Amino acid sequence: MAAVWLLLPLLLSVQAGDPSERRPADSFREELLLTPLRSGDVAATFQFRTRLDSDLRHQRVSHYRLFPKVLGQVISKYSIQELHLSFTQGFWRTRSWGPPLLQAPAGAELWVWFQESVKDVDKNWKELTNILSGIFCASLNFIDSTNTVTPTASFKPLGLANVTDHHLLRYATLPREIVCTENLTPWKKLLPCGSKVGLASLLEAERLYYSSYHSQSVHIRPVCRDASCSAVSWELRQTLTVVFDMYTNGLGKRDWSLFKMFARTVTEPCPLAAQSKIYVDSGYDQKEIDMFEVTPSSALDVKVPVHGDQREYMLYDLLEPELFNTSRNLNVGLKWKGGSDSGPPQPPVFHAERYVSGYGLQTGVINTMIYNNHPYRAFPVMFLETVPWYLRLYIHTLTIMTKGKDNKPSYIHYMPAKDRQRPHLLEMLIQLPPNSITKISIEFERALLKWTEYPPDPNHGFYISPSVLSVLIPSVRNVKTDELEASPLFSTLFPSSDGSSYFMRLYTEPLLVNLPTPDFSMPYNVICLTCTVVAVGYGSFYNLLTRTFQVEDNKKGGLAKIIANIIRRLRGVAPL
């Protein structure tokens, strides 16, 4: 360490600061949405949005304020148009929890649109996965050509883009990936306020992973800076969804509060945030609201169009100074006033499930059931299936049955696998009639792997990534979101074209398939056995070749000769 001496008096003569330079208006917004689920669980969805008011595509941005520098560099270096990354533990149970705001498949999922200027997309993709793997402490470096696909229709850019050439898109999932604290810490580091203050202070790893479902994601996309859309900003949206099982943990009571869930309360808002809000879902209609009481009571109620319907939310604005005036912290809680339950939960309009059938280790069938519970409207669904090469799909066995009849898809894109090079990709656009169950089944054969290709613990089975269902569901009510900037963050990720339908992307369960797994001491046993056989064969061959054969001396006969001679003598014949 040394003290620094001053130098270069010339610098002093130059005036610093250019008054004409406009200060970039980067902004940060955060919100938390608490949704009591029908099953008694509580879903908490955090959304943090950091907006960078510079265009990373056309100019070199090297000075960052709120936007994390590391992601900015990644976007510029690999010419990324859009990046969506999620880490998920558990499975969103659409049937009992209702439609999700933003579902993610179990494990890790990454899909990226590259800019048109990129020459070698695969090289950029490979390097990007390695870099992201370092940034998020995840095994994304295991993404290679055997689990990467280029979907043609299922994934469209969510931000500002005129690129629709799907060769610039790469999609990969790692269903085996385990998500834990080491992924959360770098994710929290991307927030301007870290986890010191604001809503992020609720994110304590110990509680978050003691839950039924946990999903954290990063979405980066270019968006319009203002209503006129004359300039482009970059948006980093970090979302975290966690479902707490309050019903069983709370000894059958459905009451909850922030403290019960996170072991923390909110004490102060992030001073950098332009918006910091907590929304509590109070259901569709007045009847439900009467059944519980939310404390502290909020004067603000907002109606937000979500999933094609108006929903009512109680709103807490953390930037209102009065909120923290009465008590030092905010502990939003809900108390059930009793009242009768409205019976078993209604199944959602659209959901899907998947399973593997068949027996033995040679063949099997992948079945997907897609439910359209809409009473009178039919709608199409885009179905995407990626299957690793070691399950050899028999495409001629593909059957799509609806109400006992064959359902012919209006669009099919099938890319067969190449061994050790790329997976199967199957995309179909299927029309779902109202109030129907559609069953898609396809047979497969299990391949034998080379013994070095088996992952650790191969008897656990091999994960098959979830199939992706992208669907435009008709709305119940005609709702339209006009002002994107003003509406809550959780309703603005997927662009809604018009009010008559809404977009949803669902993922099915990942599958676990057993492959014929050898005993791994086998190669050595084979070597030993082969060598023994060779040695025995060689030994007798050698013996035969090199043995000295001697003509036996007749004179000195053995016992047989003596006996023979005795007999001959008795018979009076000359001895031998």
Next chain:
Amino acid sequence: MAPPMMAAELEASRGRRAALSIAVIAAVVGLPLWWKTTETYRASLPHTDIRQLGLLRLQLTVPVEVVFSKGTLTAEQQRRIPASDIKEKETELNSHTMFNCRYEFRYRRTTYEEDELLSLPTLSEADSALQRQIKGIQGSLSLFIIPETTHLFPQGVSVYVGKHRRSLVKLTLDPSLGTEEIRRTLSSTLERVIQTMSFTEEAITAALSDRISTDRFNKDDFEHSRRAFKSSPGYEITFTLLNPDPKSHDLNWNISSASDRYIQPFLDKLQPVANFSVDSQILYYAILGVNPRFVKETSSYVLNAHNLPHVINPVEARLGSSAASLYPVLNFLLYVPEYFHSPLYIHDKDGKRVSSNAFHSPRWGGIMVYNVDYGHPEDLKFPVHVDIDMVKVMEVFLTQLRLLLGISKAYVSESYQLENPGNEGLTDWELDKLLWTRAVENIATVTTTLTSLAQLLDQIGNIVINDNVASEVYNSVSSVQIALSELEAGRLENAFKASKEAITSSEKAFFDPSLLHLLYFPDDQKFAVYIPLFLPMAVPILLSLLKIAKEYKLSKDPNKTD
């Protein structure tokens, strides 16, 4: 009894022949087959050249032009003085590292135009006018000898060092002096000037520190050589504003224009040395690792020198690494202390306040503490809007940047006048000095990398050497040889370029992932596979060979059979 005897004999010899031919087949076909199929590919490497590089004999040639202006030499002296002169000095650091500094003096008279220019009113004007005449190549020096009678020099100044590669020296030579005496006088006067403007022996020794043990250095040199970053083809410079208290401070720093104005010209000048990239970020709620001590007398907070090493670690976890490249990162942090820890001052070892309120950490970067002036505490409204004075900040960071890149400040006597480097912050001769040491450092690093790579590959026979690794090694060896010969010829620019190339190729070869593929294939596993096959095969062959040899011995010695 003869025929059966014959038959037995025949049979025995047939057996012997069979055994021998099997042994021959195993030796001629089996062994080469086994050898060929289990061989690791090893491309040949230039072992002799690498061994030669192990013995490093550097020859550093500095072309020095000495120009006598009108009135310094008499016509007689002028005629007798030789056109060129060579001064050498050899330093041996250890048995396999030595260097030879060779100064090639060329003497000439000023031209008519130059004499005109030397009569300009000020030194800097004369210098820049001369620069327009002759540019001067990298690594060379030109020294103008000017008579005492000149009015160019201010009072008390006898040597003027310009911002290019030129120095003006006030010196009067007695007309009665002979050639030898002139040379001796010149040599003693000019040595100091050359030492200032070009490399010193200590700097070269420090640059060769990779190859010599550390006890050769005195403490200051050692610290100096450890402070600067290692030579690298590029550097990332990151400025970080730490705002631990965003509730009280709304900080606004105009880093982009400040870096364009103060840092970029300096980096442009350094372009021949390395690629630089500059970026910045703001981190909130980033706190230092130590709690400052409160001093009642001045009602301020103090960080002591012995606390400073603990300051960096907690901050560094938040700085994040660079995603864009693998170059070393130079971190410059500006820390604005929390409202309740303000003002915060850094004290040095003697307990005195450090005037710049900054410190640096070797090979890492620098930290500056910036105290906010709150004005009148009565009308304080939080958050306080603060426009950071970037001139003050950049001045400190630029000084630290120079230190960390290994550009040391020249300590000169009172009679020297150093020209201000101007907006670029770096003079040509400072750049040359840096290039000299960096070229030597690169060569030292390359030679150690190559020798250790060759040693490693020699020791471990399992390592595959692919053609691309071998070609990188060849490339690196030839580049380092070019660098050495260019240094000898006094062409600094080419030498540095070649040394940079050499270092890139040698690192590429050394860190090539293909070297690791078969490195950890253990021998016991290999034998576990070989033994079941080789043992049952080899034992009968060996035994029958032994038996044949024994019989042969017996047949040679007929006494024994009887």
